[in-house]
Structure formats: structure tokens, C-alpha cells
Amino acid sequence: MECLNFDLATTSLTEVNTFLHQKSASKGVRKVTISNPNGAHNIAVGLNLPVEVEIAGHAGYYAAGMNQLASVTIMGSVGTGVAENMMSGRVHVQGFASNGAGASAHGGLLVIDGDAGLRCGISLKGGDIVVGGSVGSFSAFMAQAGRMVICGDAGDALGDSLYEAVIYVKGRIKSLGADAREEAMTDTDLAAIGELLVQGGPTFSIHKPEEFKRIASARALYHWNVDADQEY
Amino acid sequence: MCGIVGLLVKKPNLREHLGAWMVPMLIGMTERGPDSAGLAVFTDLLPDCLRKISLYSGSTPDGADFNWAGLTHGIREHLGIEATLEARNNHAVITVAGPPEPVKHWLKERHPKLHILSTGRSIDLYKDVGTPAEVAEHYHFGNLKGSHLVGHTRMATESAVTPDRAHPFTAGEDFCLVHNGSLSNPYGIRRMLEPHGIHFETDNDTEAACRFLEWRLREGDSLEMALQKSFEELDGFFTFLIGTANQLALIRDPFACKPAIVAETDDYVAIASEFRSLAHLPDIQHARIFEPVPEEMYVWNA
Numbered sequence: 206m207e208c209l210n211f212d213l214a215t216t217s218l219t220e221v222n223t224f225l226h227q228k229s230a231s232k233g234v235r236k237v238t239i240s241n242p243n244g245a246h247n248i249a250v251g252l253n254l255p256v257e258v259e260i261a262g263h264a265g266y267y268a269a270g271m272n273q274l275a276s277v278t279i280m281g282s283v284g285t286g287v288a289e290n291m292m293s294g295r296v297h298v299q300g301f302a303s304n305g306a307g308a309s310a311h312g313g314l315l316v317i318d319g320d321a322g323l324r325c326g327i328s329l330k331g332g333d334i335v336v337g338g339s340v341g342s343f344s345a346f347m348a349q350a351g352r353m354v355i356c357g358d359a360g361d362a363l364g365d366s367l368y369e370a371v372i373y374v375k376g377r378i379k380s381l382g383a384d385a386r387e388e389a390m391t392d393t394d395l396a397a398i399g400e401l402l403v404q405g406g407p408t409f410s411i412h413k414p415e416e417f418k419r420i421a422s423a424r425a426l427y428h429w430n431v432d433a434d435q436e437y
Numbered sequence: 438m439c440g441i442v443g444l445l446v447k448k449p450n451l452r453e454h455l456g457a458w459m460v461p462m463l464i465g466m467t468e469r470g471p472d473s474a475g476l477a478v479f480t481d482l483l484p485d486c487l488r489k490i491s492l493y494s495g496s497t498p499d500g501a502d503f504n505w506a507g508l509t510h511g512i513r514e515h516l517g518i519e520a521t522l523e524a525r526n527n528h529a530v531i532t533v534a535g536p537p538e539p540v541k542h543w544l545k546e547r548h549p550k551l552h553i554l555s556t557g558r559s560i561d562l563y564k565d566v567g568t569p570a571e572v573a574e575h576y577h578f579g580n581l582k583g584s585h586l587v588g589h590t591r592m593a594t595e596s597a598v599t600p601d602r603a604h605p606f607t608a609g610e611d612f613c614l615v616h617n618g619s620l621s622n623p624y625g626i627r628r629m630l631e632p633h634g635i636h637f638e639t640d641n642d643t644e645a646a647c648r649f650l651e652w653r654l655r656e657g658d659s660l661e662m663a664l665q666k667s668f669e670e671l672d673g674f675f676t677f678l679i680g681t682a683n684q685l686a687l688i689r690d691p692f693a694c695k696p697a698i699v700a701e702t703d704d705y706v707a708i709a710s711e712f713r714s715l716a717h718l719p720d721i722q723h724a725r726i727f728e729p730v731p732e733e734m735y736v737w738n739a
Contacts, residue, residue, distance in 0.1 A: 244712030263712045263726070282726060284711060285696065303728055304693060322728060323693050341693065341730070 207235045214241040218248060225275075230254050244284065249277050252294070269296040272313060285322075288315045291332050297406070304341070307334045310351065316405045323360065326353050329370050335405040345372050345420075346382065354401045356412050367422040373398050375417050384426045388419045438592045439604075439617040440466025440569075441697070442476075443678045443708035445585035445685045445737050451704055456581030458718060462707065463569045463578065463588050465714030469617075470590025473603035474572040475564025477613040477680055478586040479739065483558040488537040488610070490544075491554035491562040494527045495600055498550070501526040508548070516543055528576060530561055537610075552601055557611030559682040564589075564603040584739040587680040589615035595623075596641045606644050608635075608651035611682040616643040617695040617710055618674035626670065646671055650679065664688050664734045678708060686736045693731040700724040706737050 209229075211221045221239060229237065236257040242248055246265040249258045252275035260268065263281035273292040282300035291310040298306075301319035308324065310332025317325075320338035329348035339357030346362070348370030358376035365382020372385075373394070381387075398414035442462040446452055455478065463474060483489060494503035505524035509531065512520040519534040533540045537556050544551055555562035561583075563576045569590045573579065589604035596602045605613040620626075623642035626649050631637075635648050649670060653663035660679070664686060667677075674694040679686040687708055689697055700707045700715045702724045709715050718724070729735050 243716035244714075263716070265711060265713055282698075282712065282728075300726075301728060303696065303698075320728075323731070342691075 207233065208238070209234050209236070210238045210240060212240045213243065213245055213248075218245050222247070222250065225249060225252055225254075225256065225258070229256050242279075242281070246284070249275070252277070255294075263300065268298075272296055282319070287317075288313070288332075291315065301338065306336075307332055310334070314401075314404055318408060320357065326351070326370070326372075329353065333401055333404075335401050335409065337405070337408065339376065342379070343382070345370060345385075348372075352397060352401060354398055354405070354417070356409065364420050364422070366426060367420075369422065371397075372420040373417040374420060375412060378418075378420070381420065384423050385420055386423045388421050390415070390417070390419050394419050438469050438594075440469035440590040440710045440714070441615045441617050441676060441678050441708070442466060442588040442590075442710075442714055443586065443680075443685055443687070443706075445706045445739055447704055447706070449584075452584055453582050455583050455586060456577075457579045458705070458707075459581070459586060459588060460573050460579045461717045462709055462714040463573055463590060465716070466590040466710060467569050469710055470592045471568050472593055472598045473564065473566045473591040473600070474569040474589065475562070475591075475603045475605055475615075476578065476581075476586050476588035477555060477560050477562045477605045477607070478581045478583040479559045479611070479680060479682055480561060480583040481559070482682060483532065485558070487532055487534060488556060488558060489530050489532045489561065490537060490540065490556050491560070492529045492531060492544075493552040493554050493565070493600060494529070495565065496550050496552055497548065503527065503529075503551075505529050511547065512540060512543065516540065525577070526575070527565075528563060555607040555613065556609075557682065559583075560607070560611045560613060560680070562605060562607060562613065564605065565600050566598055566603065585680060585685045585737075587613060587615050587678045587685065589617075595619050595643075596639065602639050602641045604643060605680070606641070606647035608648045609655060612647075612651045612654065613680045614643065614647040614650060615678045616646060617676045617697075618690065620646060620671055620673035620675065622672040629670075642673070646675070646677065654681075660684055660686055660736060661734055664736075668732055676710070683739045684736055685739065686734065687729055688734055689729055689731045691732045697729050698726065699729055699735070700726045 238259045242262045244265040250270040253273040255274045258277040260279045266284040267286045269277040276295045278297045288296040289308040291313040293312045298317045302321045304322040306321045306325045307315040309328040311330045318337045321340045323341035325340040325344040329351040331350040335354045342360035345364045349368040353372045355374045359378045362382035364385030395414040402409040522531045604615040607613045620642040623645035626645040676695040
């Protein structure tokens, strides 16, 4: 039994998630497909094994949240907080993502083929995020580590209070947040973008690393400046 | 938390399905709003000489046994105004000839506990405490017909759980608003509106937004202009869905704190807080589905 299908129209989500957590490894299941997700919350959250999960439709909040090792594909859109706090593995959204996509992800790769909403990659802690479309305002807010590749545009206050995460943007940036600045691209940056675009999948091959801008922290907020008077 | 739903059918022959399509949408938002539910449906326009008034008797001593027949009789006797009435339990829609103000004034004097839900040539309004499924069944939402509607499921945060604080809120004629979120300056808005003679019925924050927008429309603003002014004046979290006799509009606050998703086909535009309320609509797999962006106006014509 290598491949198994669950229909959320007839099976409870708790049953599906419990199977993924507790039984799929012992039963030798390598791939689980989930049909009729119909926007349910918390699908395939908290996985901690190298299983492949395919969600055939639109998912609700926190899809594939806290993921470790698993590869989760959502063949539709997702609600708030997809792959939030991901530790490792891969989450692929083939539609668009709502707010807070990849929030505080420590590791792994989140690929969003469409647009992402506001606060994408907020407090990113080491994960990578590749977005085929645009991201909303306040994306990468206080992002500490990890990389974001944005093939479309970015909204207001991109990278506000950024730490050591690096953002690459191909399109227009509506505004940069406090302490975020554009920096010169290095060979390391070009290689990183190239690698992430390949990891994103074939649809990302239309983008070239040299088309992107590098946004990183000016590190002016790292030290308290008594004269700044809250103006940065 | 709260849930909002909206549905507009694009073809006249689909108007008979409006209520049936909407009920699963409303029930889909039960987890977001289990304490009250309501909706406003916009039907074919009455002639300009007639107005209909939606009434709720649940807060009167007689409740569902309210003497509706006596009410129409009273209006004819005391005001000499022709009135017809369709009543079911604690809800009635009364249709009156001429301007509605004398009737409403009389209702408030004679039956102060009778709640006037809405007034207009197109709007019928229902709201009550209970789960969305209970309210939908009690008021036979599945049978409603019309061009568009806005609905709401409430999880109260800003004021008590009572029928009059459930959504939609209305002001003026053929205007209503539902709200997911919370405003931080409703009392400032009230203090601004009250000198203009605008009277408030509850302490609910959404009522401030509703009366603000309706005031702007009455002052001559287009719906788009009024919505633009609301971005400037209203502070807080909101996804608003607004219904008028011929339009359905959606706006979200600049931080998009509260969710919304739209599905559009050749047959309908459907709006909900989350996709789970849209999942069972006909032909949803071929709908254009998108998330409305913050501080942008979405207006659909019925």
C-alpha cells in the first residue's frame, strides 16, 4: 500500500491527520492524496516524516503548518498561514496564498505559483520562499534568516525591521520598510536565485537571476540610536 | 471573529435559486459566527409609491404570537394608510402606500418593542440570535428569491448578543452593511454624525460604519465616493459587504486583518470570509477565484 486516497467529503480531517501522523510510516505509505478539501483548515499540519501529500483543491487556514520532511502540494489556493513555522520539507501551492504564508518558517521550501497576500514570510527564521506572483504589504517583516524570491511585485513596507534574511524581487517594490535597502547583487546572490528558481519548478524557468534586485538589512536598527527620535 | 457572505446572480432566471444557493454559504461560516445570523435580500423593486418595512416582533411581550393582523388594521384605522402584510412567526414584511416615515413613527410610538429591521423598495431583512442553520431554517432562507443578498454570522466581540445587534445593519432605505472585524473609532464617528440629526439604535460599532456610509450616499456621494471616505474616516479592522437596491460592494481595511474570498462565474458573484463557504456552489471548479486586496473597492451591479 504505497499510495492512499482520503476523501474529506466522507472522512473527517482528524482521521486523515491522525493517519498521517501515526500510521502512514508503519504502513509504508509513501503518497497520500486528499480529495474534496473544500477549504478545510489545518489539512496535513504537523507532519514529521518524508511522505508526499497531494491536496486536490483549495485548502483553508494553516495548510501544511509546522511541516517537517514531508512534501505537500496544494492543487489550488490556500488560506491564512500556509506552511507557517515549517521546519523542513517542501510545500507547493499551485494557486494563490492568503496572508502570512510561510510565517516564521525555520527551514524547508515554500513555493507559491500565484500571488501571496500580506505578511508573506513574516518573521522568517531560515526557510526559503519562492513566489511566482506578487506579495502583499509587510512581507518579510522582521525576517531573521532565510531567502525569499519574489517574481512579481511587492507591496508596502517590504522587509520592515529586517534582520539577516535576504529578499530578491523581480518586479516593482511599492515601498521598503524601515532599515530595508537595495544592495548590489553578488555572484552568491545570482547563484542562490538560480538554485531557488530551479527548486521552484519548471514554471519558474522563465525568470533570470540577473533580473532580480537584492533587498537586505541596513542593520541601522541593530543598535539603539538615542538621536533617532523614532525616525528611521 | 465573524463570517460574511454575499451572493449576486447575473441572470434573471437564477433569482429563484438565490436563497437555496446561499444557505450552505451561511452555514459554512458557523465556526466563524455561531451566536447570531442574518441576511438582507434585494428583490424586484416596488413601484415608487410603495415601501416595504421588515419587522421583528421577537422582543415584544407577544413574541412570535404578535398580532400582525391587528397591526395592519391599526395602520389603516389610525393613519388612513393602505398596508398589506406578510408575516411568519416573529417576522413580517409590511408594504405601505406613500412615504414610510408616518408609519415608522406610528410603529415606534405604539409598539416600541417592535424592531424595524429595514425600509425600502427592494430590501427584506432577517436577523436573529441562534446558529446560522437555526436562523436559516426558522426564516426559510432557502426559499428567498432576489438578485443579490448579503449575509452574516456573528461571534460577538463589541456588544451583546441580541437580535438587534446582529447583522446586517441598515440605515435609510435599501441600504445595508455587514462587518467582519472591529472599529476603534465608532464613538468618534457617532459624535460626528449625531449633530447631523442621525440617530443610533444600538451601541454596536458596525452601526456607526453603516450610518456613516448611508449619510454620505444621502449627501450625494456615489457608492465609490462614500467608500473612499470610509477609508479616510473609519479606523480599525474591517471587511465590509454593502448592499443597495442595485449594487453589492466589498472593501477591506489596509491591513487586510479580516479575510475575504470571491468566486465569479458567468452566473454569479459569490463572496465569503473563507473558501469553505463557496465550495458547494454550482460550477465552482470553473469559477474565477481571487482574494480581494486591501483598500480596494469591489462593486458589482445587480
